[in-house]
Amino acid sequence: xxxxxxxxxxxxxxxxxxxxxxxxxxxxxxxxxxxxxxxxxxxxxxxxxxxxxxxxxxxxxxxxxxxxxxxxxxxxxxxxxxxxxxxxxxxxxxxxxxxxxxxxxxxxxxxxxxxxxxxxxxxxxxxxxxxxxxxxxxxxxxxxxxxxxxxxxxxxxxxxxxxxxxxxxxxxxxxxxxxxxxxxxxxxxxxxxxxxxxxxxxxxxxxxxxxxxxxxxxxxxxxxxxxxxxxxxxxxxxxxxxxxxxxxxxxxxxxxxxxxxxxxxxxxxxxxxxxxxxxxxxxxxxxxxxxxxxxxxxxxxxxxxxxxxxxxxxxxxxxxxxxxxxxxxxxxxxxxxxxxxxxxxxxxxxxxxxxxxxxxxxxxxxxxxxxxxxxxxxxxxxxxxxxxxxxxxxxxxxxxxxxxxxxxxxxxxxxxxxxxxxxxxxxxxxxxxxxxxxxxxxxxxxxxxxxxxxxxxxxxxxxxxxxxxxxxxxxxxxxxxxxxxxxxxxxxxxxxxxxxxxxxxxxxxxxxxxxxxxxxxxxxxxxxxxxxxxxxxxxxxxxxxxxxxxxxxxxxxxxxxxxxxxxxxxxxxxxxxxxxxxxxxxxxxxxxxxxxxxxxxxxxxxxxxxxxxxxxxxxxxxxxxxxxxxxxxxxxxxxxxxxxxxxxxxxxxxxxxxxxxxxxxxxxxxxxxxxxxxxxxxxxxxxxxxxxxxxxxxxxxxxxxxxxxxxxxxxxxxxxxxxxxxxxxxxxxxxxxxxxxxxxxxxxxxxxxxxxxxxxxxxxxxxxxxxxxxxxxxxxxxx
Numbered sequence: 214x215x216x217x218x219x220x221x222x223x224x225x226x227x228x229x230x231x232x233x234x235x236x237x238x239x240x241x242x243x244x245x246x247x248x249x250x251x252x253x254x255x256x257x258x259x260x261x262x263x264x265x266x267x268x269x270x271x272x273x274x275x276x277x278x279x280x281x282x283x284x285x286x287x288x289x290x291x292x293x294x295x296x297x298x299x300x301x302x303x304x305x306x307x308x309x310x311x312x313x314x315x316x317x318x319x320x321x322x323x324x325x326x327x328x329x330x331x332x333x334x335x336x337x338x339x340x341x342x343x344x345x346x347x348x349x350x351x352x353x354x355x356x357x358x359x360x361x362x363x364x365x366x367x368x369x370x371x372x373x374x375x376x377x378x379x380x381x382x383x384x385x386x387x388x389x390x391x392x393x394x395x396x397x398x399x400x401x402x403x404x405x406x407x408x409x410x411x412x413x414x415x416x417x418x419x420x421x422x423x424x425x426x427x428x429x430x431x432x433x434x435x436x437x438x439x440x441x442x443x444x445x446x447x448x449x450x451x452x453x454x455x456x457x458x459x460x461x462x463x464x465x466x467x468x469x470x471x472x473x474x475x476x477x478x479x480x481x482x483x484x485x486x487x488x489x490x491x492x493x494x495x496x497x498x499x500x501x502x503x504x505x506x507x508x509x510x511x512x513x514x515x516x517x518x519x520x521x522x523x524x525x526x527x528x529x530x531x532x533x534x535x536x537x538x539x540x541x542x543x544x545x546x547x548x549x550x551x552x553x554x555x556x557x558x559x560x561x562x563x564x565x566x567x568x569x570x571x572x573x574x575x576x577x578x579x580x581x582x583x584x585x586x587x588x589x590x591x592x593x594x595x596x597x598x599x600x601x602x603x604x605x606x607x608x609x610x611x612x613x614x615x616x617x618x619x620x621x622x623x624x625x626x627x628x629x630x631x632x633x634x635x636x637x638x639x640x641x642x643x644x645x646x647x648x649x650x651x652x653x654x655x656x657x658x659x660x661x662x663x664x665x666x667x668x669x670x671x672x673x674x675x676x677x678x679x680x681x682x683x684x685x686x687x688x689x690x691x692x693x694x695x696x697x698x699x700x701x702x703x704x705x706x707x708x709x710x711x712x713x714x715x716x717x718x719x720x721x722x723x724x725x726x727x728x729x730x731x732x733x734x735x736x737x738x739x740x741x742x743x744x745x746x747x748x749x750x751x752x753x754x755x756x757x758x759x760x761x762x763x764x765x766x767x768x769x770x771x772x773x774x775x776x777x778x779x780x781x782x783x784x785x786x787x788x789x790x791x792x793x794x795x796x797x798x799x800x801x802x803x804x805x806x807x808x809x810x811x812x813x814x815x816x817x818x819x820x821x822x823x824x825x826x827x828x829x830x831x832x833x834x835x836x837x838x839x840x841x842x843x844x845x846x847x848x849x850x851x852x853x854x855x856x857x858x859x860x861x862x863x864x865x866x867x868x869x870x871x872x873x874x875x876x877x878x879x880x881x882x883x884x885x886x887x888x889x890x891x892x893x894x895x896x897x898x899x900x901x902x903x904x905x906x907x908x909x910x911x912x913x914x915x916x917x918x919x920x921x922x923x924x925x926x927x928x929x930x931x932x933x934x935x936x937x938x939x940x941x942x943x944x945x946x947x948x949x950x951x952x953x954x955x956x957x958x959x960x961x962x963x964x965x966x967x968x969x970x971x972x973x974x975x976x977x978x979x980x981x982x983x984x985x986x987x988x989x990x991x992x993x994x995x996x
Contacts, residue, residue, distance in 0.1 A: 223247040224319045230311045236322035237306075240284055244270050253325055256304070280323065283308040287321035290388040302327070316392035362439075362459040364390070368417055368452045370397050382461050384432030402428035402436060413443070417455065420447050426462060438466040489587040492574065497523045497548065500582060509567065509587050535560045547571055551580050558590070565591045626656075631729035634715060637683060637722070639664040639676065648729055653699030671696060679712055682725050688713045693732070707736040816925060816942045819949045826867040826953055830977060833862040833871075833903050837896050840875045848883050852891035862896070862903040865977035870950045874958075877943045878907040878970045886911035890967070902956070902973040910967040914960060922960050923948040947972075 223241055231239045231248065239247040246265045258276045259265050265273040274281050279297035286293045287310040298304040306325040313319050356363050357377045365374040375390040383400075390396050401409055405427040416423035424442040431437050443457040483490065489506030493499055502517050516529045527544060531537035540559060547553055554572040561567065568590045574582040621643070631648030635641060644659045652659065652667055664679070665672040671694070678689050690711045697705060709732050715724040784791050818824040834857055841855055864871075882892045890910035897904050914922065921927045926941040951958045951972045958972035 224313070226313060227311045227320045227322070230309075231322040234309070234322060234324060237325040238284075238323040239320065240270050240288070240323075241320040242288065242318055244285070244288060246270055246273050247320065249273070250325070277304075280306055280308075280325070284321050284323060287323075288318060290318060290386075290392075312392060316389070359458070360460070364457055364459070366397075366455045366457075368455060369394075370413060370455065372396065382431075382459075383429060383437060400429050402430055404428070416443065417445055417452055420445050420452060426466070436463075437461055438463040487588065491517075491523075491526075491585040491587075492582060493523045493585070494582040495551075495580065499523055499526065506587060509589060533561050533563075535562055548583070551583075559587070565589060566594055630731070631727075633659075633727045633729075634724055635664055635679065635727065636724045639679060641667065642724065648727075651698045651700055651729070675710070679725050679727075682712045682714050683722055686714050686716075686722055707732040813942065815946045819946065820925075824949060824953065826870060826950075828865050828867055830863055830865055831868050831871075833864050833905075833974065834858065834896065836868065836871060837875065837894065837905065840872055840879070841894060844876070844879050848879075848892070850889050851883060851886060854891055854893040855896075856894070857896040858898050858903070860898065862898060863977050864903060864954070864974045866954045866974065867950075871954070871974075874947045874950050874972065875905065875907075877947050881943065881970070882907055882909035882911070882968075885909060885968070898976065899973070901976055903976055904971060904973050906969055906971045908967065908969040913965040914962040914968050916962075919960055919962060923958065 223239060227239060227241070227247070230236075236248075237250040237253050239249075241247050246268055249265050251261070254261070254265055254273075256277070257274050259273050270284055271281055274284075277297060279295050283293045283295040283306060287308040290310055292307075292309045294305070294307050296303055296305045304325060304327055306323050308321055308323045310321050311319045353376075359376070359378065362379045362382060363374075363376040364372055364379075366372045371394050372390045375387040377387060379390055380386045385396075385400070393399070398406065398410055409425065409427040412423075412425055422442070422444050424440060426438060426440045428436050428438055438461070439459045440462045441457055441459045443455055445452050446454040446456065484503050484505075486503070487505065489503065489509040491499065491502045491506050499517060499522075507514075507517060510526075510530050510533065512526060512529055516526050527541060531541060534540040543557065547555055552573050554570075556568070556570045559567045559569050566589075568588045570586045570588075572584055573580045574584050626645050628645055628647060631645065631651060633641060633644035633648050641659050641662055641664060644656055646656060649656045649659045654667070659667055665676065668675070674694070678692065681687075682689055688711065692710045692712075693707070694710060695705055695707045697703065709730045711728045711730075713726045713728070714722045715726050716722055781791055783789075815824065837855075837857065841853065845853055879892065879894075886892065886909040888910070893906075893908040895904075895906040895908075897906075923944045925945040927945070948958050951974070954974055956972055956974040958970070960968055960970050962968040
């Protein structure tokens with residue numbers, strides 16, 4: 214065999230084995246040529262130009278495919294013998310795999326020799342070999358088709374043969390079984406390893422065939438139950454070899470365990486049922502019974518042993534029954550009709566009552582026995598009788614409760630006050646129509662609902678009070694509140710609420726009773742009384758003020774009038790001439806007195822609804838000019854400014870009354886402008902209305918007093934009686950006159966910076982031509 218620098222490195226063990234058998238060819242585990250004889254290289258057609266070492270065997274031996282196949286078979290772990298070439302130049306090769314101590318394949322060695330010419334004898338021998346090989350192949354096929362692992366091993370259980378089923382059942386190839394010395398022991402389940410190995414060793418030493426079941430671990434981690442049947446081959450009194458088969462019994466084992474569990478469960482169930490059960494076969498022999506049956510009948514074990522006749526147990530049980538003859542006769546009637554199903558009762562001498570039921574035991578359509586079942590119904594009967602008594606008492610109590618509820622409902626629903634009951638969870642249990650109506654709902658809609666759900670507006674306030682009653686057991690009486698309710702939205706109503714604990718006879722608080730009394734009418738009556746009282750006090754105050762002011766105002770013109778008249782009388786009596794100004798002063802006081810009396814009369818007519826108006830179409834422009842012309846004569850010290858509308862404004866009204874309004878506003882402007890400030894009058898048109906404004910720069914009107922200016926007898930607090938006379942009726946009369954004309958009047962003031970009074974009147978007709986006295990339609994400011 215040639216070897217040079219180009220050869221690949223080979224394991225030492227592979228080289229040692231190859232040299233010991235004079236191998237013609239060595240290949241490593243990857244199928245690369247390690248060493249190769251020159252004659253074989255020539256036979257393969259490789260030649261000597263390129264060394265074959267380190268190259269793939271398929272490349273070097275491409276002309277010898279039969280040898281390549283044999284080498285690949287050896288590298289897979291199986292030795293083989295192959296032959297190839299021409300008929301007169303046949304070549305035979307023995308190919309062996311080489312393994313390391315750990316079972317790993319190191320490579321393969323091949324011994325290639327030229328075959329001898331075929332003689333008649335050798336041809337016969339080859340035919341026998343082929344027949345033997347065919348028989349061996351059939352035997353191996355048969356072994357591999359067996360549904361189990363067929364094996365052969367030495368006495369230490371090291372396998373020398375394993376069929377291919379080993380890989381299908383456990384996932385380990387046959388080669389691994391053969392190569393690993395302790396394969397069997399290492400792959401037994403840890404819980405079975407010690408006892409299974411000990412059992413195997415003991416049975417082998419005793420030279421006897423044996424079988425046992427244990428668990429092995431498959432290559433994928435599965436646990437497989439195997440039943441192993443072992444035959445010990447003995448020679449000269451000592452064990453020589455072991456042969457056997459391993460069968461997968463995992464499913465049978467699981468089925469057996471499941472069957473055992475089911476049987477155990479059925480037995481436990483059979484023993485745990487409250488009925489006493491006796492099972493007899495078609496020959497009336499006892500098959501089985503549970504402990505409950507023995508307890509009910511108090512029979513000894515020897516009477517109930519399996520296989521004994523049921524007649525013996527019948528004889529033993531008869532003395533325990535009140536009517537033994539009827540008891541036995543009924544049993545015989547049942548046995549006389551095999552397919553009968555029956556239920557009756559048996560009364561015992563000790564006072565117990567048993568309910569007996571029986572039915573045939575079937576397997577498919579065939580009757581194989583009978584099942585007797587006994588149940589102690591003594592307590593049930595007593596309980597049933599007690600239950601019937603309780604039901605009757607409950608019915609009577611329910612009727613009484615319903616009567617009580619009817620009385621309660623009648624009382625609640627006819628009560629004029631709101632009443633309801635809440636449980637500890639603040640759920641509405643009872644409520645009357647009066648209280649439900651406040652929530653805008655009916656009783657049916659309220660019952661069973663939560664307090665917060667039905668009355669969310671007051672829940673935050675009332676829930677703490679209710680819970681306080683539940684916790685302390687003390688009632689809360691007379692809690693007043695005011696709120697809007699759905700029954701009358703937008704209207705504030707007043708209530709007085711009381712909460713009382715509802716107790717059981719034991720003292721346990723089970724809920725809260727609510728009593729809601731509406732105080733709205735009382736509160737409103739009280740408020741009305743208070744309002745009337747305030748108005749009465751105000752009226753008295755106004756009356757007193759009016760009387761004080763009226764007496765002062767009436768006395769003011771009377772005193773100088775009296776003095777003037779006395780002076781006139783003295784001059785007349787003495788024949789002295791009467792000065793003209795004295796008469797004029799007297800007439801002035803008379804006019805003032807007449808004005809006061811006229812205001813009082815007008816106020817009285819307004820209150821009585823008898824203020825009359827004489828309406829006519831009149832020019833508002835002419836009216837304002839006329840009033841201003843008269844007014845300029847009495848206010849020479851105040852600048853009088855006037856701005857009028859550019860068009861004629863005609864209104865339908867009472868000339869004298871409208872003149873009275875404008876005169877009153879001008880007199881007020883004059884009266885409350887002591888610093889000789891200007892007075893401004895404006896006439897304009899605003900849509901369909903005429904607008905008249907009178908402004909001054911006097912003392913002004915406090916903001917909080919402006920809303921009361923047009924009330925009767927009202928005088929602003931910043932206008933003392935001593936400085937500014939009047940009865941407080943002028944603006945009151947002006948308001949009624951303007952409103953009777955379909956207009957409105959109001960005042961505007963910014964503190965002490967003067968005031969502006971405005972009133973409007975509806976325009977009644979198209980504008981008339983401008984007055985010839987003022988072609989421009991506007992007069993200059995006057996003084």
